[in-house]
Amino acid sequence: MxxxxxxxxxxxxLFSQFGLLNNYVTLILANTTSALPFAILVLRPFFLSLPGGLEEAAQIDGCNKFSAFSRVILPCVKPGLLTVGSFSFLFAWGDFLFALTLTSNEKIRPLTVGLYTFSDQYGTEWNNLMAVSTIAALPIIIIFIVLQKYIVSGMTSGAVKD
Structure with a gap:
């Protein structure tokens, strides 16, 4: 938070003490520190809105706790999961600070840090910067177009209390 x-x-x-700098795992763990609190805040109302008898009914029908969760509960919170997943991807895709701080190897750095290389003390290569920025925005646009129905329902489902 x-x-x-x-x-x-x-x-x-922390990562330098464990020898994890310049590593993909480092970037994933660092982005999790900001995405996980967001995921908890968004998903908590989804899970609280489900009736408690849903899991009990699944267990009566022969499911254990894990299969009741995976077969009954998770499909009910699918819009919330897709919303959190898409926003977490958006946060990680646009991350600049962790990528710049935790990596020094050009092969590990993501595209957002690569965009920074088009600006230097002698000026900015605007044509190249805009071309790469457009390509960098395409995955985000495609994800939101494909998941638009779920994202809208996921963001509005907890808005009004019944």
């Missing part, structure tokens, strides 16, 4: 700028230095120190 803290801003990413406050988490950058502690994560850098």
């Amino acid at each position: 803290l801003p990413t700028i406050m988490m950058a230095m502690p994560l850098f120190m």
